[in-house]
Amino acid sequence: MKIRLLAMTGLVTAVLISPAIAGDGWYMGIGAGLDLGTGVRFVSPRTSPPSSISDKNSSDPIMTASFGYKWDIGLRTELEAVYAAPHHFTSATNPNNTNIPPFINNVVNSVGGSSSVISAGVNFLYDLPLSDKWSVTAGVGYGEGYSSMKATANISSTPSPTAGSPAPGAGTTTTASGALGFGTKMGLESQLIVGINYSIMPNLDVYIDGRRRSNEINRSLTTSFSQLAPI
Numbered sequence: 693m694k695i696r697l698l699a700m701t702g703l704v705t706a707v708l709i710s711p712a713i714a715g716d717g718w719y720m721g722i723g724a725g726l727d728l729g730t731g732v733r734f735v736s737p738r739t740s741p742p743s744s745i746s747d748k749n750s751s752d753p754i755m756t757a758s759f760g761y762k763w764d765i766g767l768r769t770e771l772e773a774v775y776a777a778p779h780h781f782t783s784a785t786n787p788n789n790t791n792i793p794p795f796i797n798n799v800v801n802s803v804g805g806s807s808s809v810i811s812a813g814v815n816f817l818y819d820l821p822l823s824d825k826w827s828v829t830a831g832v833g834y835g836e837g838y839s840s841m842k843a844t845a846n847i848s849s850t851p852s853p854t855a856g857s858p859a860p861g862a863g864t865t866t867t868a869s870g871a872l873g874f875g876t877k878m879g880l881e882s883q884l885i886v887g888i889n890y891s892i893m894p895n896l897d898v899y900i901d902g903r904r905r906s907n908e909i910n911r912s913l914t915t916s917f918s919q920l921a922p923i
Contacts, residue, residue: 716764720757723901727754729779732807734843734873736920745800745845745872749781749807758815768817772833774905778808781843797850798919803872805843809907811835811881819889829887829899837881837907845872847917870916873923879909 729749754777760770782804813835819827850865887901912922 716762718759718761719770720759721770723756723758725754725901726751727776727779727905729781732779732781732841732843734803734923736923745803749779752777752779760815762819766819766821766827768815768819768831770815770817772813772815772835774809774811776809778806778840780804780806799848799850801846801848801867803843803845805841805872805874807839807841807843809837809839809881811837811907813881815883815885817885825891827889827891829885829889829901831885833881833883833885835881837879838876839879839907839909840876841909841913842874843872844869845917847920849919868917871914872917872920873913873915875913877909877911877913879907879911881905881907 728751731748734745755775756772758770758772760768762768783802813833815831815833817829817831819829821827846867846869848865848867850863883903883905885901885903887899889897889899891897915921915923917923
């Protein structure tokens with residue numbers, strides 16, 4: 693089974709130590725805010741057609757640290773490290789009915805767990821001055837995300853009879869709980885950034901950013917449900 697961490701959106705507020713809005717030079721920045729997780733999705737190619745299990749995850753703190761250079765034309769390039777606190781996800785009922793060869797009907801009763809991502813990358817930004825104090829920012833970022841995933845599930849499986857070839861144990865339902873998927877993986881991380889900045893003094897700015905962050909894993913995880921593997 694493969695896992696894909698869907699896009700995560702967050703609002704980051706931070707203090708940015710930098711040259712004046714119209715200046716140039718090296719700067720350092722720190723930030724803290726809220727990461728609004730949009731969810732996780734597990735996919736099993738053993739279903740026909742392939743099916744997925746999705747869950748909404750929690751919104752949790754996020755922290756950033758950056759070091760970069762700003763040109764007087766408004767362009768900025770920076771290295772950034774990001775830590776997002778573990779996101780927890782749960783679903784009391786997740787009625788995904790999936791037929792897995794040879795003719796086994798699986799019902800996912802519940803899914804729960806947590807995921808966390810630590811990432812590092814490069815941002816390319818442009819600051820557009822609005823006045824001596826205010827400016828707006830737009831940019832993109834690319835890097836690598838290190839994801840840790842732990843997910844458990846409760847699944848009921850019922851072999852179903854077929855014409856001329858009934859599956860072993862047809863009609864008998866068994867229910868089991870176990871690890872749906874766990875492991876640590878590296879994947880591409882990208883983000884879109886928009887924000888507004890205010891210059892408190894020549895070398896101190898405060899900014900508020902909104903970011904659309906996406907971490908693409910798409911690699912197999914370890915699972916205790918052999919009928920769904922690989923996940």
